[in-house]
Amino acid sequence: xxxxxxxxxxxxxxxxxxxxxxxGETKIDAAMILREAGKYAGLPxxxxxxxxxxxxxxxxxxxxxxxxxxAVGDSVSGVAGVREFxxxxxxxxxxxxxxxxxxxxxxxxxxxxxxxxxxxxKEQKEARHRAADSVIGRNGRDLTALAKAGELHMPLxxxxxxxxxxxxxxxxxxxxxxxxxxxxxxxxxxxxxxxCLVASGKAPQTLFGARVVEISASAFTDSFRKGTGEEFVRRxxxxxxxxxxxxxxxxxxxxxxxxxxxxxxxxEFLKPFLARGGFRMIGATTFKxxxxxxxxxxxxxxxxxxxxxxxxxxxxxVEVIKGRLYRLEGHHKVRITPEAAEASxxxxxxxxxxxxxxxxxxxxxDTACVAACVNGGSxxxxxxxxxxxxxxxxxxNLPVEAVSNSFLETCRDLPKRLSKRxxxxxxxxxxxxxxxxxxxxxxxxxxxxxxGSFLFAGSTGTGKTELAKAVAESFFGREDTMxxxxxxxxxxxxxxxxxxxxxxxxxxxxQGGVLTEAIRRKPFSLxxxxxxxxxxxxxxxxxxxxxxxxxxxxxxxxxxxxxNALIVFTTNAGAHVKRSSIGFLSEGEQKEHxxxxxxxxxxxxxxxxxxxxxxxxxxxxxLDERTLRRIVALQLVAKRKTLAGRGITLRVKRSxxxxxxxxxxxxxxxxxxxxxxxxxxxxxxxADLMAEGVTxxxxxxxxPEDPARIEVQPIPSQPVEERGAA
Numbered sequence: 122x123x124x125x126x127x128x129x130x131x132x133x134x135x136x137x138x139x140x141x142x143x144x145g146e147t148k149i150d151a152a153m154i155l156r157e158a159g160k161y162a163g164l165p166x167x168x169x170x171x172x173x174x175x176x177x178x179x180x181x182x183x184x185x186x187x188x189x190x191x192a193v194g195d196s197v198s199g200v201a202g203v204r205e206f207x208x209x210x211x212x213x214x215x216x217x218x219x220x221x222x223x224x225x226x227x228x229x230x231x232x233x234x235x236x237x238x239x240x241x242x243k244e245q246k247e248a249r250h251r252a253a254d255s256v257i258g259r260n261g262r263d264l265t266a267l268a269k270a271g272e273l274h275m276p277l278x279x280x281x282x283x284x285x286x287x288x289x290x291x292x293x294x295x296x297x298x299x300x301x302x303x304x305x306x307x308x309x310x311x312x313x314x315x316x317c318l319v320a321s322g323k324a325p326q327t328l329f330g331a332r333v334v335e336i337s338a339s340a341f342t343d344s345f346r347k348g349t350g351e352e353f354v355r356r357x358x359x360x361x362x363x364x365x366x367x368x369x370x371x372x373x374x375x376x377x378x379x380x381x382x383x384x385x386x387x388x389e390f391l392k393p394f395l396a397r398g399g400f401r402m403i404g405a406t407t408f409k410x411x412x413x414x415x416x417x418x419x420x421x422x423x424x425x426x427x428x429x430x431x432x433x434x435x436x437x438x439v440e441v442i443k444g445r446l447y448r449l450e451g452h453h454k455v456r457i458t459p460e461a462a463e464a465s466x467x468x469x470x471x472x473x474x475x476x477x478x479x480x481x482x483x484x485x486x487d488t489a490c491v492a493a494c495v496n497g498g499s500x501x502x503x504x505x506x507x508x509x510x511x512x513x514x515x516x517x518n519l520p521v522e523a524v525s526n527s528f529l530e531t532c533r534d535l536p537k538r539l540s541k542r543x544x545x546x547x548x549x550x551x552x553x554x555x556x557x558x559x560x561x562x563x564x565x566x567x568x569x570x571x572x573g574s575f576l577f578a579g580s581t582g583t584g585k586t587e588l589a590k591a592v593a594e595s596f597f598g599r600e601d602t603m604x605x606x607x608x609x610x611x612x613x614x615x616x617x618x619x620x621x622x623x624x625x626x627x628x629x630x631x632q633g634g635v636l637t638e639a640i641r642r643k644p645f646s647l648x649x650x651x652x653x654x655x656x657x658x659x660x661x662x663x664x665x666x667x668x669x670x671x672x673x674x675x676x677x678x679x680x681x682x683x684x685n686a687l688i689v690f691t692t693n694a695g696a697h698v699k700r701s702s703i704g705f706l707s708e709g710e711q712k713e714h715x716x717x718x719x720x721x722x723x724x725x726x727x728x729x730x731x732x733x734x735x736x737x738x739x740x741x742x743x744l745d746e747r748t749l750r751r752i753v754a755l756q757l758v759a760k761r762k763t764l765a766g767r768g769i770t771l772r773v774k775r776s777x778x779x780x781x782x783x784x785x786x787x788x789x790x791x792x793x794x795x796x797x798x799x800x801x802x803x804x805x806x807x808a809d810l811m812a813e814g815v816t817x818x819x820x821x822x823x824x825p826e827d828p829a830r831i832e833v834q835p836i837p838s839q840p841v842e843e844r845g846a847a
Contacts, residue, residue: 188213208236256357257371261334264316264374275317276310277444278437282430283314289426290315290372290401291327297395299378299404301411302430305480308405311430312374315403319372331370333403338380358394361401370401378404382414382421395424409678438466438478445483453490457504461489464509472517472524474644474682481516488512519645520598532558535595542591543584544755545748549577549739553592556737557687569671571683574734576653577691578723579741582791585691586651592687593647602646604639608656617659621675637675640683647687654694654726661731664688668734690735694726744791750782752795757803757821768816769807776823777831784829806833 191213192205210216211233218229267273276283282300289298300308316333318324324331336357344353357373364371375381381391394400404425406415415422433441442462450457469481476484489508514521536554543550553575560572577585593603611619622634633641640646653661667673671684723732732738744752754773761771781798788794803821810819810833818836823829 187215208233208240211236255360256353257334257336257360260340261336263332263334264313265320265332265334268313268317268320273313273317274448276307276314277441278433279307279311279314279430282311282428283318285428286311286315286403287318287324287328289428290403291325292426295424295426297402297404297425298428299406299411299415299425300430301406301408301427303407303432303477305477306430306432307479308430309376311428312376312403312405315372328370328372331372333372333374335374335376338375338377341375341381354391358391358400362394365400372401372403374403374405376405377410378406379410379414382418392421392424395421412678433478435466435470435478438470438482439463441479442466442482442486449483449486449490453494453502455490455493455502455504457486457490458506460506461504461509462486464506465489468509468513468524469516472513472519472645472685474685475641485509485512485516488515517645518643531596532561538595539588539591542755543588544751545744546584546588546741549584549588549741552737552739553588557592557596560736569684570669570736571667571671572685572687574668574688574736575690576732576735576738577689577741578694578738580743580789580791581693582789582793583741583744584792585741586649587792589647589649589689589691592689596687597645597647602643603649604636604643604646605649605651606636608650608652608654608660611656611660614657614659616657617663620660620663621673622677634675637673637679637681640681640686644682645685647689648683650688650690652692653690654692661727664690665731665734692723692726694723744786746782746786749785749792749795750778752792753778753781753785753799756795756799760799760804764807767811769811770818771807772818772820772836774820774822776828777821780823780829780831802831803833810835 188206188209191209211229264273286298286300290296300311302308312333312335319328319331319333322329341350341353344350361371361373391402395402411427415425439462442465443459446457446462449455465482465485466478469476469485470478473481473485486504486509489504489512492508492511493502493504510524511521513519514524517524532554535557536550539550539554540547553573556573556575577588579585590600590603594600606620610616618634620634620636622637636648640648650656650664663673667683667688671682673681673683675681723738757771757773764771781795781802784798785791785794790797807819815835819833820836821831821833824832
């Protein structure tokens with residue numbers, strides 16, 4: 122509206138009316154108003170409004186009425202002044218150039234440009250002056266000004282959250298929204314969306330002409346660290362309340378709001394101001410920190426209204442990413458293919474489960490663009506799906522091959538690769554391979570279960586741990602992706618705290634649990650739970666949720682995802698109990714008889730609900746002499762590569778392999794006995810020879826006097842003449 126307080130415009134209108142002899146009976150000419158306004162430009166002070174006269178006296182033409190309405194609309198405070206009115210006259214298409222010529226203005230465009238330049242310079246001077254002596258100017262980031270300058274953009278698919286935030290800000294009471302969501306879901310983007318809406322003039326009347334200013338939580342903590350915290354908060358609140366009284370409302374946005382509660386800023390200083398209607402604040406924090414800090418303080422929490430910012434679904438994230446492509450392409454000077462944009466969401470959602478969409482997909486795209494720039498040189502650079510896969514592999518700490526190939530392709534020759542390391546367990550290798558293929562093809566378990574869960578049961582030394590290592594290497598690309606937990610260390614009920622972390626307030630609660638921290642760092646891994654029969658019953662029950670739902674919450678309430686993990690339990694329970702059979706059984710029947718006995722024995726050790734949650738219970742047969750011979754040869758071949766680098770060529774006779782296999786077969790330790798025999802009878806004598814400086818060929822055979830005794834002897838080097846004759 123135009124009020125009588127604006128004496129400048131009133132004086133111009135009245136003078137124009139008297140000059141034209143109108144006396145409120147004829148419409149005022151726009152050129153006459155412009156001429157009077159030009160005359161006013163040289164006056165030191167505006168003339169006061171004469172007594173008994175008001176703006177309602179003159180009758181305005183439709184053109185002038187439109188200009189007045191435009192002037193009011195352009196005014197931040199909603200009150201039009203002379204400058205706004207003159208700008209509206211210059212911009213109006215209905216006011217012809219003849220009116221300006223009659224007022225002595227030859228170049229209408231030059232007048233408009235000059236007035237705009239003067240207005241901008243005045244605003245910049247005022248902004249510099251405010252910033253020099255203003256807490257907001259020194260520490261704040263005016264999001265509304267950035268939006269007007271085109272540096273901020275309205276976020277996609279967050280209209281609901283922005284509307285809720287605007288609605289809370291317009292309340293008479295409890296008008297402070299707090300954005301709740303996990304890191305990376307776009308809480309800051311919602312606050313920027315509010316600023317964009319305010320800058321566009323489409324916000325409700327309550328926020329007309331307002332500004333959204335972001336101040337980081339570190340600005341508060343730094344001021345308190347320097348001892349000026351109380352003065353900082355008081356001056357900030359004073360500036361915000363002063364803006365509200367002058368009709369220019371300031372909305373404060375603070376990310377990581379819980380930090381202010383940690384330092385006591387909110388409780389002691391800001392809380393009284395939050396109770397006042399003129400103070401508006403948008404906070405942002407995670408659900409965890411909200412429960413930990415905000416909800417505990419009822420007097421503080423009731424001053425805020427939660428606005429939930431949920432993570433985008435992959436389908437929604439793809440649309441958001443497509444809307445942001447032009448900015449990434451413009452920044453990196455690259456072209457991003459549609460397939461790469463879709464892959465950034467699909468692969469990041471699959472391989473980086475501990476982060477949130479769309480943040481993780483945007484980070485992957487950004488990294489891929491950098492890689493394309495570095496590798497592309499000055500040539501035309503295009504970001505393809507291959508760049509996305511490389512970026513995802515780096516972020517997930519996985520080999521590129523594991524991301525490039527699907528799990529189903531990985532399982533194609535899995536039985537052959539596993540059999541190279543694990544000998545004598547054909548049925549176990551086949552069962553593991555079948556289940557992994559079924560899981561990789563999407564035909565496996567229902568819901569959010571892990572990729573696969575196994576219980577390896579059998580005597581010690583039969584290859585249970587070795588098969589787990591082989592699966593980790595073949596399925597995930599590296600053996601070090603295996604997380605091993607020895608249950609002999611978790612035989613006490615209190616050991617649960619070691620796995621998931623201590624409750625808040627207890628010693629070590631900030632360190633996290635052994636299991637939860639391991640899966641957070643390596644979401645794609647094989648978890649080996651060794652000798653589960655030694656674990657406390659409370660520990661066994663802890664794994665039930667993982668096997669059934671693929672998730673586990675730690676003592677602090679954080680949820681951890683096990684859907685991308687393979688879980689292998691091993692047990693020796695019941696393997697030492699052998700049930701005699703009556704009559705003669707074939708080799709296959711004897712194995713089935715032993716497996717049935719093992720299943721019965723395990724039923725007495727583990728609860729039924731635990732055994733029923735596994736995808737597969739795999740029984741490992743005892744190793745016979747032929748299998749042990751193959752294991753001896755496999756380990757000696759592996760050691761031969763190491764010895765070759767030391768100048769030793771190892772020759773092993775068949776008689777030595779047979780002798781070592783016979784000795785190992787007579788021991789219940791199975792494959793572990795092979796390692797002990799090799800250390801004692803082969804590697805120790807060989808180390809003595811190497812200490813004496815022996816190089817060249819060394820043979821491993823048996824003693825002629827005692828076929829059970831292994832001999833390690835160097836082969837004497839022949840003279841050149843004899844070798845030539847030979």
